[in-house]
Amino acid sequence: MKDLHAKREAVRHPVAEMYAREHAARKLDRREFLTRATALGLAVPAAYGLLGLAAPEASAQEPQMGGTLRMQMAIKAQRDPRTWDWSELANACRGWLEYLVDYQRDGSLQPVLLESWEASDDATTYTLHVRPGVTWNNGDAFTASDVAHNIERWCDASVEGNSMASRMGSLMEDDALRDGAVEVVDDLTVRLNLSSPDIALIVSMADYPAAIVHPSFTGDDPVANPIGTGPYLPVSYDPGIGAVVERNTDHTWWNEGNGAYLDRIEFIDLGTDPASWIAAAEAGEIDLNYQAQGDIIDIFDAIGYPRSEAVTAATIAVRFNQDNEPYDNKDVRLALQKAVNNAIVLELGYNDLGTVAENHHVCPIHPEYAELPPIESDASAAMARLEEAGHAETEFELISIDEPWQAETCDAVAAQMRDAGINISRTILPGATFWNDWTKYPFSATEWNMRPLGVQVLNLAYRTGGPWNETAFSNEEFDSLLDEANGIADADARSEVMARIETIMQEEGVLIQPYWRSIFRNAAENVHGAEMHPTFVVDYVKYWKS
């Protein structure tokens, strides 16, 4: 029955079928295939069905009910979900605020409050099928109008810090939802009419600020009035100290039996200093950490908290701002780039826990990645080029935030430039002040989280006038190629355009992007289902303890 359903859906979507053929021809790896096919509307079992594989069982072991899980995680002051800027804010609320779709560890999209969705062949019309039988924990039924209400919220750019607005551009007009962009067809169906093709729309709905809130939510604090569809409820929430979440016994969760194993989850905020996380682990006060970095991973390993890894397209962009002297000079940028060997930065700055990147911010795990010839560093050529540009004596200043791995990466970058004879100094700013001017620093490093598609970050960060364009990069050819890529659903065709886009990025010396980071979490051996997620999702609804 399941197979039949899968085949029917597959027939309905020609592009997805083509993806399956590509996969068979080994052009696509499995993660790419899953991201691309599921983004276009295939259910995961269906997508696996196209590959001729059985969908993997969630876990070989039968999950055990009950228990309390204690996790180290920063607890920050809550605010309106669409303005969330930290995954931690979303993670704490995942027990009662659910999403339309979830991005899975394997790169696939899992329908949650949607049962399924379909996209038109040119990715300009989406039909969303709302999951029947879902209720809010106040007894209201969850319907298509709730979905429409949330999309309207996301499109309201007049709310300061609403980051969903930047993801919903194709549904918006004049900083608000465009008339006719969302149609409520019936109680369980919503149709979205896009103004331009957007292959990333559904993927964006899996991002952490896209939590689905009740129509009565006033946009203040999702903990104070926790109406949601999920199986848990918050018990306490103290920023800087911790939060406690317990199973909601008065509510029938739509997915009863497939999650909500734990009775109680305690988040403990131990500050930003990993030394105190280790101290807490050694004292047996936490079961798992949120994220471990560098040598800390080894230490946790050594004290009996084995690691789990997620390979990601998260990275650090050591970027130049072209509005500032001397970085408006392309030769200076290219010379500085040339002085840095990305592999050594990866070793010294990030313990070799990732893969070397190629200064263009498109990752091999992105579906549209195109391979370019390897880049080579050359210290003497770099210095020669800098001398030619008349900046041999200039003192450069590299700014970074005080987060250890970022500071260490920048120290490693600076050390290499220094070895090449370049005069460079370092500045480290505390987290609270770094973000004040992050788009304006002449030469600084910014952390970028992973986005499932390669075009997503390019749209945000490198397009002329893009909302988060910190490089002041402005290139007409690049912009028009990016527009073109945004409308190509076929990965191979898109990757041809991408090859040119990536080349422009390299030729223009936009940034030094040393590596793609793998991210890690350490958990005690009796914690299950809590492996690290590439976008830092802590879906504790699925965690259990033996």
Next chain:
Amino acid sequence: MLLFLLRRIGLMLVTALCLTFVVFALTNMPAKLETLAKTQAGSRMSDAEVASWLDRNGYGEPLVMRYGEWLGVWPGWVREDEDGTVTGRCVTLRDTPEAAGERCGLLQGDWGFSTRFRADVADVITARLGATGLLMMWVLIVMVPMALIVGVLAGMREGSRTDRTLSTFAIASTATPEYVSGVLFIALLASSTVGISPILAEWGWIDGRVLFQGNARSAMDNITLSNFTLPVLTIALYGMGYVARITRASMTEVMTQQYIRTARLKGVSFSKIVLRHALRNALIAPFTVIMLQIPWLLNGVVISEVLFSYPGFGWTLYEAAVNNDIELLLASSVVAVVVVLVTQLISDIGYVYLNPRIRIS
């Protein structure tokens, strides 16, 4: 005496007023406000969004007026949106729109709202002060007897081998700041891979993985020897050396006094002289110093609470400073000033009571 007290309290108020204004001015600089807006409403906001957020939340008014609002001598800011919802300082604090336009500051008993902890400042401060009170109590219980014993033993026989050893120990302890000793203690006693814990665990002398815990978060619910020893020891050690040295100096001075010599000539036993005659007089100076040490320990409290992540007053001060939580910082500085000045007052009064030769004119 009453006049003296009144004058001191008056001075205290003026000092607190000056200090809070300085703190207020420094935390309300444009760059700091921008930081606040970004930590409150999204770190990657644009400048226009920041300006609009600041304006909507009452940060747009002139500095002096807002200081007046905080003090409660000026009515709180009020703002009416297009759709008729009223927001304002007193609306948030009193949780009712009717309060708009009233005065709601320190004078009315409203300490303000903590942007970091999303709670009333008064609640945050009382809870955290309680936690620090416990910590300080144990620090004093450990520090004072230790310091007095070391000081008295060293000062009993000036220049002896005991004196040299103990004095050097006291000097070494004042030369070890909290961030050094805390780090040493954790490496030595609270690590399951280095120090003595792995050895003890192997011998089966301790049940858990470590001898002491390097994290005092669990001490919030339940103070145990294992989770509270290291923070207490870290603070006590640094303060101890100084008090011990004062005690020693005071003791050596007393031991050369006429009446001690007389007692010795009369053949009273040495231990009796020390306990009966010398101690009372030798403890006057250390008493005042111990009182003056208390505000001094505040530094150590901040370092140690941050190091061991124990959410007390010091930790709150640190969090408030890092996150530019204006009203919490102001309340913290008021508390700090009061602690400093009250301990000074107690030390002055205590000095008078203990030392009959001084009278307040």
Next chain:
Amino acid sequence: MDPLNWFEILARMAQQFLPVWVALVVTYALSIRFKRRLGLYGKLFDSTVGMIGFGIVMFWLFTALFADIVITHDALSQVSGMRNEPPGAALRDPGDLYPYYLLGGDSLARDVFSRMVMGAREVLRIAPFAAMISFMIGITLGLPAGYFGGKLDTGLTFLANLVLAFPVILLFFLLVAPEIQETIIPSVMAGVLFLVPIVFVTILLNARFFTQPAKRNLYVGGVLLVGVWAYTGLVFDADPAGFWSMSPNLLNVFVAVVFVNAPTVFRIVRGITLDIKTRDYVAAAQTRGEGPWYIMLWEILPNARGPLIVDFCLRIGYTTILLGTLGFFGLGVSPESPDWGSTINAGRRLLTVYPHPALVPAIALMSLVLGLNLLADGLREESLKD
């Protein structure tokens, strides 16, 4: 190559410190030979405690001076493969570098030993100068406050108590922040604080030599020339010769540390002045018709030198601790700087597994502060014998 054992590490370290040993031996030989002619400094060599303290302090001072010869590697350069290596580890491919990391590598594969040595230079570059400026300010304000009394005294004492009532850490968080650096506050504060030493020396010389205008003009002119030159460089970063300059970061730290220290010195000086001004020799000078500044600077100050010198030593130690505190909260000087506070803070993260990068600077800092305290103790003992 095999890693070194502890005996070899110590031997090689001793060898690196050779110039320091030579300088120490010369200092001690000369000092002990001529100690009867050297006043209080000479008497120091009668006290064992004082001699030990002096030895430790001079060890770090000479280390800071000869740091360029003592280090085995550059304090900032990273060598591939040396991350968190234990003490005595051999370089994978030394080339013409020193073949070992004597005290191991830190989390960025830099040499812990060389960083510790360069750290001494960083610390000793700031701490004594900050203490000195604090002293000049404390003296310039404390002497008249104690000597004249009255409204001046009340006002200054109130200001000093105001600063002292501030928790030091809160003050640091408010003053040493990147946002503050961009404003004019540090420059203004530096402008006021650095003006005081110039005024101090000018008044000092003027009070002494105003009867001999030629000599006075020469001295005061010279002082003003050098003072204003240094002042423009340090405060406005506008020294045409580029000799005096301070990064905004460092200036900020310096100003904050001076600001915290000066009121304490003020209180001490004021207390001593109140005591000394009742002495007969002050009354004698008053009847001689000497001006108040002459009495303060040339009668009272020299007689207060004992306790002030002792406090000066203690204050350098305290300043070192304060700088470390700044580093501990990430407020310190430049991020890659090898100064001990920042290094301890950086090493703290991996303390439970790789203790050496944090322990080495921690012990260095402790020993320097201990040395200063012992030296102060020795000086106090000897000056009391007067």
